[in-house]
Amino acid sequence: xxxxxxxxxxxxxxxxxxxxxxxxxxxxxxxxxxxxxxxxxxxxxxxxxxxxxxxxxxxxxxxxxxxxxxxxxxxxxxxxxxxxxxxxxxxxxxxxxxxxxxxxxxxxxxxxxxxxxxxxxxxxxxxxxxxxxxxxxxxxxxxxxxxxxxxxxxxxxxxxxxxxxxxxxxxxxxxxxxxxxxxxxxxxxxxxxxxxxxxxxxxxxxxxxxxxxxxxxxxxxxxxxxxxxxxxxxxxxxxxxxxxxxxxxxxxxxxxxxxxxxxxxxxxxxxxxxxxxxxxxxxxxxxxxxxxxxxxxxxxxxxxxxxxxxxxxxxxxxxxxxxxxxxxxxxxxxxxxxxxxxxxxxxxxxxxxxxxxxxxxxxxxxxxxxxxxxxxxxxxxxxxxxxxxxxxxxxxxxxxxxxxxxxxxxxxxxxxxxxxxxxxxxxxxxxxxxxxxxxxxxxxxx
Numbered sequence: 001x002x003x004x005x006x007x008x009x010x011x012x013x014x015x016x017x018x019x020x021x022x023x024x025x026x027x028x029x030x031x032x033x034x035x036x037x038x039x040x041x042x043x044x045x046x047x048x049x050x051x052x053x054x055x056x057x058x059x060x061x062x063x064x065x066x067x068x069x070x071x072x073x074x075x076x077x078x079x080x081x082x083x084x085x086x087x088x089x090x091x092x093x094x095x096x097x098x099x100x101x102x103x104x105x106x107x108x109x110x111x112x113x114x115x116x117x118x119x120x121x122x123x124x125x126x127x128x129x130x131x132x133x134x135x136x137x138x139x140x141x142x143x144x145x146x147x148x149x150x151x152x153x154x155x156x157x158x159x160x161x162x163x164x165x166x167x168x169x170x171x172x173x174x175x176x177x178x179x180x181x182x183x184x185x186x187x188x189x190x191x192x193x194x195x196x197x198x199x200x201x202x203x204x205x206x207x208x209x210x211x212x213x214x215x216x217x218x219x220x221x222x223x224x225x226x227x228x229x230x231x232x233x234x235x236x237x238x239x240x241x242x243x244x245x246x247x248x249x250x251x252x253x254x255x256x257x258x259x260x261x262x263x264x265x266x267x268x269x270x271x272x273x274x275x276x277x278x279x280x281x282x283x284x285x286x287x288x289x290x291x292x293x294x295x296x297x298x299x300x301x302x303x304x305x306x307x308x309x310x311x312x313x314x315x316x317x318x319x320x321x322x323x324x325x326x327x328x329x330x331x332x333x334x335x336x337x338x339x340x341x342x343x344x345x346x347x348x349x350x351x352x353x354x355x356x357x358x359x360x361x362x363x364x365x366x367x368x369x370x371x372x373x374x375x376x377x378x379x380x381x382x383x384x385x386x387x388x389x390x391x392x393x394x395x396x397x398x399x400x401x402x403x404x405x406x407x408x409x410x411x412x413x414x415x416x417x418x419x420x421x422x423x424x425x426x427x428x429x430x431x432x433x434x435x436x437x438x439x440x441x442x443x444x445x446x
Contacts, residue, residue, distance in 0.1 A: 001412075001443045002117045004028040007037045007051035007063065008079075017050070020106040025413045026113065034063035043071045046124055048097075048116040050109070053080035053087070061091060068095045073123045075116035079104070115342070117411075122340045125330045142183045143176075144327055145320030146441045147404075149312040153180075160307050161187035166259065166279040168244075168304045170287075171311030174361030177282040178242060180309060184280055185238040193237030196230050201243040208251055210267060213258075219268025231264050234277045244281040244304065245290055249297065256300045279304070314356045314363065319404030319442075321352045321363065328367030338371060345409050347376075349420065352405030354378040400435040403428075404442070412443035 006017050006028055014030045021028040031037040034051060035058055041049075049067060053060035064076045078091045081102035088099040097116045100109065139154050160167055161184045169177045178197065185195040203211050214229030231239055241247075247255065258264050259279055263272040281304045290296035314321060326343060333340035356362050366376055403421070410416040418428040432439070 001027055001440070002046045002048065002120065004113055004117075005031065005037045005040060005047050005049045007031045007034050007049065007055070007060075009033065009052065009055045013052075017109070020110060021113075023415070024110045025415055026110070034058040034060070034066075038063060038066055038070075041067055041070050041074060043127075044124070045074075046120060047074075048113055048120060049074065049076045050113065051076065051078060053078055053091075061094070064091065064096055065094060073120075075120050077112055077116060118342055122330060125327070126334060126340065129330055129334060139183065139187065142179055144323055145317055147312075147317040147320045149317040150320055153309070153312065156309055157183055158187065160184060160309065162189070163307070164278060165307045166281070166304060167307045167309060168287075168301075169280065169282040169309045169311065171282075171284065172313055172359060173284050174359035175284075175311035175313060176360050177284070177311060178240070180311065181238075181240040181242070181280045181282060185240075185278075188238070188278070190237050190278060194234045195238050195240065196234035197240045197242065198230050199242045201246040205248055205251075208248070209254065212251070213254070213264045214266040216266050216268035219266070223268070226266070229264065229266065231258060231275055231277065232266075232273055236276050238278045238280060241279065241281045243283065245283040245285045245287060245296060249295075252297045252300050256297060256303060259300075259303045314359050318352065318401035319408055321356070321405060322348045322408035324360065325351050325363060325367055328364045329371055332364075332368040332371040335368075336371060341371060343370075345416065345420075348409035349406055350378055351376075352409055353402065396435065399431070400437065403431060403435065404437055407437065407439065407442040412439045412441075414439060 004021055004026055006014060006021070008014050008017070009032055011032075014032070018028055018030055029037075029040070034055060037049060037051070038058075040047070049063070051060040051063050058066075060078045060080070064078065067074050067076055072095065075097035076095070077098045077100060078096050079100045079102060080087065088101075091099050097119070098112050100112060139158060143150055143154050143157070157180060167184060169180055171177055181197070182195060185191060198212070200208070210227075210229070212229050212231055214227050214232055215223050217223055217226045241255075254264075258275060261272075262275045262277075264275060265272050287296050287301050287305075291298045291301060314324075325348065329343065330340050351363075351366070358365075366378075369376055403417070406417050406420050407413075410420065414425065414428060418425050421428070423431075431437075
């Protein structure tokens with residue numbers, strides 16, 4: 001949780017600031033001098049410094065310079081009763097986040113601190129993302145969120161990743177099937193071997209078997225040399241077949257043989273090649289319905305679905321949407337070498353309550369448009385309500401989703417949440433307890 005480091009040599013000012021921070025659900029640490037505050041600073045600390053300018057030992061400007069030597073991006077807000085234009089200009093020139101002149105209103109202080117906290121969180125997120133670009137995917141990094149649906153998914157992925165069973169991933173378009181497949185590989189004993197991803201819908205049918213199984217020299221007129229297929233290339237690792245529902249029936253038969261026997265035969269050869277691979281497949285279509293239409297082999301389905309993972313739609317994890325959007329904004333800013341723009345809580349609330357039929361993919365595109373300054377087109381279509389449930393259960397789910405999304409949009413701030421929802425603080429507490437919502441789950445950690 002972000003903390004405010006408040007530095008002032010006058011006790012009554014420290015106590016007044018502490019009361020203001022507490023009333024606004026902000027955690028604060030109070031310091032009588034700048035040296036003690038400086039000892040708390042490091043590059044990973046999620047914090048904002050608010051410091052008086054005129055103090056004994058070390059003044060605010062000196063403290064600002066020392067902090068910037070430790071971390072040039074650390075937000076420092078200067079407060080002074082002796083402020084003038086030259087001092088404000090000088091403080092901003094050397095890197096102050098903002099300059100507040102006494103006397104100031106509590107609202108002005110709190111608003112400035114919250115903007116600085118948002119900036120600090122984005123800085124820490126960018127650093128974290130940059131550090132992880134060359135590393136393996138992790139459970140939390142690949143599947144961000146704290147909704148019951150995503151926590152259940154994390155547990156299942158963790159369990160299945162350690163097993164040698166082949167896995168079928170199903171879910172609507174844009175739910176992240178390729179991400180989960182890569183995660184299953186990176187968490188498995190095969191993580192140091194190849195992960196070979198094959199989009200069955202993107203390979204022409206007449207080239208599909210050559211891509212999967214390979215060929216020998218002379219197998220056809222243009223085959224001057226032998227060539228490994230994708231399956232053989234993945235030896236010791238994982239084969240991911242995305243859009244497996246697009247495989248022609250004749251190729252399905254050969255895939256069934258490869259899975260059953262763990263061998264393949266290159267085109268133009270009679271010599272079987274042993275396979276040491278784990279198969280992960282994915283489909284956004286109902287394979288059982290395709291079986292009924294004679295478009296998919298039932299025996300292949302039961303081989304693929306020894307273990308099955310169903311990915312939740314965003315409508316089933318609505319409380320995760322604000323954090324996901326923020327993550328996508330930071331990633332898009334990195335791709336385009338831009339600063340991540342500030343996201344107003346009102347916009348984040350609208351995003352959290354909009355319908356996203358394209359799921360993660362559509363939300364990611366919206367984040368990229370936001371970074372590029374392109375207007376967002378937020379639909380107002382309500383999510384489809386699942387039938388077969390009692391009205392009380394449906395209403396509780398909708399209420400939980402709305403409260404969770406507003407909490408997330410305001411970084412866990414209870415005051416801003418009950419004011420946005422126009423209910424009392426007591427009513428919010430009671431609803432959160434009833435719906436098993438915890439404030440700390442919505443406080444974004446840098």
